[in-house]
Amino acid sequence: MVAKNLVCAIILLLLVSLGQAEAALNAHYYDQTCPQAEKIILDAVRNASMHDPKVPARILRMFFHDCFIRGCDASVLLDSTPQNKAEKDGPPNISVRSFYVIDDAKAELEKACPHTVSCADIIAIASRDVVTMSGGPYWNVLKGRKDGRVSKASETRSLPAPTFNVTQLIQSFAQRGLGVQDLVALSGGHTLGFSHCSSFEARLRNFSSLLDIDPSMDLDFAEKLRSKCPKPNKDRNAGQFLDSTSSAFDNNYYKQLTVGKGVFGSDQSLFGDFRTKWIVESFAIDQGLFFKEFVNSMVKLGNVGIIENGEVRLKCGVVN
Structure with a gap:
């Protein structure tokens, strides 16, 4: 009886704690x-x-x-x-x-x-x-x-690097309580992104001892990026938008991955791994599905590491 009451008390405590966690935001x-x-x-x-x-x-x-x-x-x-x-x-x-x-x-x-x-x-x-x-x-x-x-x-x-493979990305997101679906959905934020050459030029030249260009990259696309990132490159602002419709939040980012036009190695790897490829394909086909999952993942991300003993800063750059 005592054990039963103890179990009930623990369950009640957990339910109260969960309720408080949800009520925090x-x-x-x-x-x-x-x-x-x-x-x-x-x-x-x-x-x-x-x-x-x-x-x-x-x-x-x-x-x-x-x-x-x-x-x-x-x-x-x-x-x-x-x-x-x-x-x-x-x-x-x-x-x-x-x-x-x-x-x-x-x-x-x-x-x-x-x-x-x-x-x-x-x-x-x-x-x-x-x-x-x-x-x-x-x-x-x-x-x-x-x-x-x-x-x-x-x-x-x-922070996840543009050179990460899928295993590294999954581990990084898991440390924040985010799953594989969240990883692929939140990566879709790159539909608005821009990158300087330094973050992807290793894919364009001397990629490995056997290959000059990353084999997962479309060759014509690689040549286009090479022209934007010449060697030597005196333009520190040179780079490439991560999506061909860079000012629109859409699913074109995923469509580009399916044809080898991901700018980051980490992005393109999502289409080359069985754990994430099917999600990329689903989002490339169905923009509504991407939007739905992106919202769900943004809400989850927004709940990461919420602190109760913080402050409301008077100026965002300095503590009170």
Whole structure:
């Protein structure tokens, strides 16, 4: 009887804990305290995107890079100090830029509803907005995240690299509680991406002792990329969009993978591995399915590493 009561007590405790975990974030978190929050963020994102077409891709990448390090706590926004080099100055984040968009939204939010909306929530909402603005799906962003106080550039080494194979990608995503379906769906964010030559030129020349070009790459496409990334290359901004419809959020990224036109080795590997190939093919055929799974995976990603003892920063670049 005692054992039975103990089991019941443990089950009840688990159910309560799960309920609290789900209650930590909700779509209506600011309905009473800052009802205009989402409009203010959308206006900032829209204004910035009008002046710089790379903003949508950078905001979406910012969300991924933030959540993948310490969870979705806006640690990617903290500025470096003389005592600490922060995430935004780590090699993978140098090209993210567009941090000013989040800062602009935060400044307006502090005027409208001071010390209320976290920087982490601003990134999450802005990432949804850039997807929707680019023709992708809309979803209700769960809110209520708190901002972290720690940011270390050294930790950006754990971000998935463009040279990763599928096994490495699966392991990286699994460490964040994300599965194979999430991996392939979230990789679709590259439909808005751009890459500098340094991230893929190893696929174009001297790929191995036997092959000059990565054999998984379409030869005509490889020649096109070679012309954009000559040796020597004096243009530091030279590169290639990761999708031929780079300003539209669509499923063309997956269609390109099926014909060997993935820019990153990590992207193309998704079509070369039996664990992920069928998902790539499904998304290439059915854009609606991709949109549905992308939304599901973005919601899951947005729940990674939620902290309860954080703060709401007054300025996104510094702790209070």
